[in-house]
Every structure is written in structure tokens, then in C-alpha cells.
Amino acid sequence: MRNELRLGILGATGMVGQQYIKLLADHPWFKVSRIVGKKSAGMSFKDAAEWVGEYDPPASIMDMKVDGANPESQGADLFVSCLPTDGAKELEPLYARLYPTFSDASAYRMEDDVPLIIPEVNAEQGRLIERQKRSRNWMGFLVTGPNCTSIGLNMTLKPLDDEFKIRKVIVSTMQAVSGAGYPGVPSLSIIDNVIPYIKDEEDKVAIESNKILGKFVGGRVEPAGLAVSAMCHRVATIDGHMESVYIETEKPVSVNDASQALRDFTGLPQSLKLPTAPEKPIIVREEPDRPQVRKDKNAGTVPGMSTVVGRIRPGLDNHSLKYTLLSHNTIRGAAGNTILTAELFYKQGWMNL
Ligand SMILES: NC(=O)c1ccc[n+]([C@@H]2O[C@H](COP(=O)([O-])OP(=O)(O)OC[C@H]3O[C@@H](n4cnc5c(N)ncnc54)[C@H](OP(=O)(O)O)[C@@H]3O)[C@@H](O)[C@H]2O)c1
CATH class of the missing domain: 3.40.50.720 (NAD(P)-binding Rossmann-like Domain)
Structure with a gap:
């Protein structure tokens, strides 16, 4: 080297x-x-x-x-x-x-x-x-x-899929203006506003998630076969995409077990001690009002590289779960x-x- x-x-x-x-x-x-x-x-x-x-x-x-x-x-x-x-x-x-x-x-x-x-x-x-x-x-x-939206989402889906086998994902996003590049969305269109449309974004999240979580066999990626539905919104923050996620799982899932799986998640960058690897790829917050864009987008040992998860709570039955995540779109997202x-x-x- x-x-x-x-x-x-x-x-x-x-x-x-x-x-x-x-x-x-x-x-x-x-x-x-x-x-x-x-x-x-x-x-x-x-x-x-x-x-x-x-x-x-x-x-x-x-x-x-x-x-x-x-x-x-x-x-x-x-x-x-x-x-x-x-x-x-x-x-x-x-x-x-x-x-x-x-x-x-x-x-x-x-x-x-x-x-x-x-x-x-x-x-x-x-x-x-x-x-x-x-x-x-x-x-x-x-x-x-x-x-940038797929990255934060799939960072959290991976440990939950490994543990509980995810069948369906429904996600609603609140995406920062820097996601649209410079100069991006005109200021008069976005200040004091939420725009419920980002061109091609919803399809990208669904298609990419199936490749990212797919299995690598025989030199090819077999798509994961996940049903993913995304609803994407542009909001008046500068950096940091927030996502509200609902998942359905094959195995029963509890808030405690899911929190533990997210907290324990680690990967090759951490074991290889790569210079840009955050100590914790996922940070779980317990407070009822976190993550927040201003407070949490740069959380962790390498600012902007950790996905911050909070509001983990049961879904409609014991095979479902909902949570909120925050991921810095130009750092971890790009x-x-x-x-x-x-x-x-x-x-x-x-x-x-
Ligand atoms: N912003 C995000 O959060 C984000 C996240 C994930 C992925 N991405 C992707 O990353 C890419 C860049 O996004 P951005 O937000 O940084 O866009 P941006 O602010 O519009 O910047 C685009 C850059 O590309 C240069 N450029 C354009 N056409 C070029 C060409 N033909 N040859 C050489 N340079 C050229 C521009 O330089 P000149 O002005 O000199 O032409 C500028 O430096 C996009 O594909 C976007 O989808 C963005």
C-alpha cells in the first residue's frame, strides 16, 4: 500500500x-x-x-x-x-x-x-x-x-432485516434543500413551505433498497424482494434528511430487541478502523423528541457519518415497528x-x- x-x-x-x-x-x-x-x-x-x-x-x-x-x-x-x-x-x-x-x-x-x-x-x-x-x-x-435517502434508510433496515426479516417498508421523508444541489430549489419556492414531490426520488428509494440489501451469490446480486413504498418531501432545512419509517417483519419484533439490534450494528469499516468510519454507524436516542435535524445531524465520532434513530415504537401488531431516522445527506448521503x-x-x- x-x-x-x-x-x-x-x-x-x-x-x-x-x-x-x-x-x-x-x-x-x-x-x-x-x-x-x-x-x-x-x-x-x-x-x-x-x-x-x-x-x-x-x-x-x-x-x-x-x-x-x-x-x-x-x-x-x-x-x-x-x-x-x-x-x-x-x-x-x-x-x-x-x-x-x-x-x-x-x-x-x-x-x-x-x-x-x-x-x-x-x-x-x-x-x-x-x-x-x-x-x-x-x-x-x-x-x-x-x-442520499436510500443510504440512511438502508443503514437501519440492514440490522432489522438480519434479525427479524423485513417484508414491507413504508417511508415518508423530509429532505433538506442541499439535496437538490446548488442553487437548487429557488428560495421563494421553499422558504415557509413543504413540497411533496422530488423528481424520481420515490422510485430510486424502492429500487436501490432491493439491490443494497440483495444477496451476493455467484458474482451477482440477487434483489432482496422487499416491498418498499416511499413518499418524499422537500422541506426548508439546509442539511439532514429525516425519514419516518414503518416496517412489517416475518418474525415477531419488539421495541427492545429492535433497539438493541440497531445499537449493536457494526460493519467492516469499524473492524478495519477506516479513517472515516464512525465508531457507531447507528446512534439510538431514547428521548421522545429526538432525532432533531439541528441537534443530531452531526452526531457521533465522525460528524455526519452516523444515522441517528429515535421514536422506536410498536406498529399495528407484533410483526411491525415504526421509527424516525436522521442522516446527513451530503456527508453520509454522498x-x-x-x-x-x-x-x-x-x-x-x-x-x-
Ligand atoms: N446533494 C446531495 O445531497 C446529493 C446526495 C447524494 C447524491 N447526490 C448526487 O451527486 C451529484 C452532485 O450533486 P450536487 O448536489 O453536488 O450538484 P451541484 O451542486 O449541482 O454540483 C454539480 C457539479 O458538477 C459540475 N459539473 C456539471 N456538469 C459537468 C460536466 N459535464 N463536467 C464536469 N463537471 C461538471 C459542476 O461544475 P460547473 O459549475 O463548473 O459546471 C458542479 O461542480 C448529483 O448526481 C446528485 O444526484 C447529491
């Missing part, structure tokens, strides 16, 4: 790109060496990005020049991509042909040889790249992260999850670097 890898960010000036820049500022393995944009190509980062964070960007990035996309001449050891869907569709295969490429975009999430990874939940599906590299004859590979995935691939030796 080399000590330091050069990392390029495709889409560095956007909402997710800015999170990469913050999270990678002091990263022990990955150093940002290239930033790529379209409209901002040729400008310095400080002139190109409408920085929305509370603190200034790291000094090392301020004067870095934004490059246009050019995979052939963009020396970096790996790339992360937070491009919009059309940009991702066109550019990600060109990068993945040459480099390990980790994406937050939806363009290739459902291809059957492309992993869709939450490292604590389905790390084994990372092995899909073996088939991908062979069949596409690529030197690099493409790995994706799920939609940049943080993808950095953790890249760390996992590097540590497992799957990057060949």
Missing part, C-alpha cells in the same frame, strides 16, 4: 464537491490533486465555487485551478465523481476505463456489474468489480453510492459514504494501487 494517493474530484464546486473538499482536508491517505468542472473550468476554486460551509475552504484548495474533463491527461490515482446525471453518464465510463472511480451520481447505480455500496451494509458487493473489469476490459472500475467506500477498497487491496 502506498502512503498517499492523489485524488481527483469530478464536480468539485457543487454541494457534494464542497463536502469532499472539507472531508479530505486532513485525510491520512487521499490528497486532492485535481478538481474538475464544466462552467468553472479555467477559474480558480475560490472564484468558481459559491462556498456554502461555515468555515473557509482549506488554503491549499483556494488557488487550485478547475480543469475541464480530460481523462487521458488527468493524472490522479483515483477519482470521485459528484457530477449531475448527464455529465456522469457521459464521463464516468471514460474515467473508470483508466482509474478507480467512485460516484455519487445515479447514472450507473442499477447496472448489474456496478456495485452500489454502503460500506457497513454490503461491502461484499464490491467484488462486482471483478466481473465489471473483465467484461468491460477496463484498467479501472466504477463503484457507486446510493441516493461524499462521506463514498470516501469510506474508497478507503474500504484501498484497504482490501481492491484498487491494485
Whole structure:
């Protein structure tokens, strides 16, 4: 393993790109060496990005020049991509042909040889790249992260499914404005408002959950066969998606047993002690009024990486349960999850670097 890898960010000036820049500022393995944009190509980062964070960007990035996309001449050891869907569709295969490429975009999430990874939940599906590299004859590979709403949801479904076998999931979401990118939803449409529609989001949550929780057998993912129904709303918070979840299970489920399963949940990132792994992937709160977006979105040892769960209570019978979860959409829901995935691939030796 080399000590330091050069990392390029495709889409560095956007909402997710800015999170990469913050999270990678002091990263022990990955150093940002290239930033790529379209409209901002040729400008310095400080002139190109409408920085929305509370603190200034790291000094090392301020004067870095934004490059246009050019995979052939963009020396970096790996790339992360937070491009919009059309940009991702066109550019990600060109990068993945040459480099390990980790994406937050939806363009290739459902291809059957492309992993869709939450490292604590389905790390084994990372092995899909073996088939991908062979069949596409690529030197690099493409790995994706799920939609920001699917990530928080599936983080909690995994331990409950392992323990009680979930049959049905009904989820209603309250999603922050940063989920729509920059500048996103116009201020006059969202202030003092809730919008009960986010294009394509409800279908993504249902389809992705079945791949994420699917079984990895014979080099393929068999979909989990879960019935998932989502109702997605945009609300006037900045970061942090809240989700109200109702599940039905094959085995009887109690509040105590479910709380314990969520509390005990841990995964490969924790046992490998990866730099971006939170000590607890799921934090359970007992108070009747938690989680709350302002108080809990950055909870845990790695801010923004833990899913916070509360209000765990019985459903209509002893085969059902309801709870509320909160997940930071641009950290665990995008940049943080993808950095953790890249760390996992590097540590497992799957990057060949
Ligand atoms: N926001 C979230 O919470 C979230 C969560 C999970 C996944 N995602 C996904 O992550 C991706 C990025 O989301 P975002 O919210 O960061 O969007 P955003 O704020 O609109 O940023 C998009 C970035 O992509 C760059 N870009 C656009 N077209 C390009 C092209 N053809 N070549 C190179 N760069 C290009 C833009 O730079 P220029 O201005 O220079 O063109 C900008 O830096 C999307 O696919 C989104 O669905 C977002």
C-alpha cells in the first residue's frame, strides 16, 4: 500500500464537491490533486465555487485551478465523481476505463456489474468489480453510492432485516434543500413551505433498497424482494434528511430487541478502523423528541457519518415497528459514504494501487 494517493474530484464546486473538499482536508491517505468542472473550468476554486460551509475552504484548495474533463491527461490515482446525471453518464465510463472511480451520481447505480455500496451494509458487493473489469476490459472500475435517502434508510433496515426479516417498508421523508444541489430549489419556492414531490426520488428509494440489501451469490446480486413504498418531501432545512419509517417483519419484533439490534450494528469499516468510519454507524436516542435535524445531524465520532434513530415504537401488531431516522445527506448521503467506500477498497487491496 502506498502512503498517499492523489485524488481527483469530478464536480468539485457543487454541494457534494464542497463536502469532499472539507472531508479530505486532513485525510491520512487521499490528497486532492485535481478538481474538475464544466462552467468553472479555467477559474480558480475560490472564484468558481459559491462556498456554502461555515468555515473557509482549506488554503491549499483556494488557488487550485478547475480543469475541464480530460481523462487521458488527468493524472490522479483515483477519482470521485459528484457530477449531475448527464455529465456522469457521459464521463464516468471514460474515467473508470483508466482509474478507480467512485460516484455519487445515479447514472450507473442499477447496472448489474456496478456495485452500489454502503460500506457497513454490503461491502461484499464490491467484488462486482471483478466481473465489471473483465467484461468491460477496463484498467479501472466504477463503484457507486446510493441516493442520499436510500443510504440512511438502508443503514437501519440492514440490522432489522438480519434479525427479524423485513417484508414491507413504508417511508415518508423530509429532505433538506442541499439535496437538490446548488442553487437548487429557488428560495421563494421553499422558504415557509413543504413540497411533496422530488423528481424520481420515490422510485430510486424502492429500487436501490432491493439491490443494497440483495444477496451476493455467484458474482451477482440477487434483489432482496422487499416491498418498499416511499413518499418524499422537500422541506426548508439546509442539511439532514429525516425519514419516518414503518416496517412489517416475518418474525415477531419488539421495541427492545429492535433497539438493541440497531445499537449493536457494526460493519467492516469499524473492524478495519477506516479513517472515516464512525465508531457507531447507528446512534439510538431514547428521548421522545429526538432525532432533531439541528441537534443530531452531526452526531457521533465522525460528524455526519452516523444515522441517528429515535421514536422506536410498536406498529399495528407484533410483526411491525415504526421509527424516525436522521442522516446527513451530503456527508453520509454522498461524499462521506463514498470516501469510506474508497478507503474500504484501498484497504482490501481492491484498487491494485
Ligand atoms: N446533494 C446531495 O445531497 C446529493 C446526495 C447524494 C447524491 N447526490 C448526487 O451527486 C451529484 C452532485 O450533486 P450536487 O448536489 O453536488 O450538484 P451541484 O451542486 O449541482 O454540483 C454539480 C457539479 O458538477 C459540475 N459539473 C456539471 N456538469 C459537468 C460536466 N459535464 N463536467 C464536469 N463537471 C461538471 C459542476 O461544475 P460547473 O459549475 O463548473 O459546471 C458542479 O461542480 C448529483 O448526481 C446528485 O444526484 C447529491
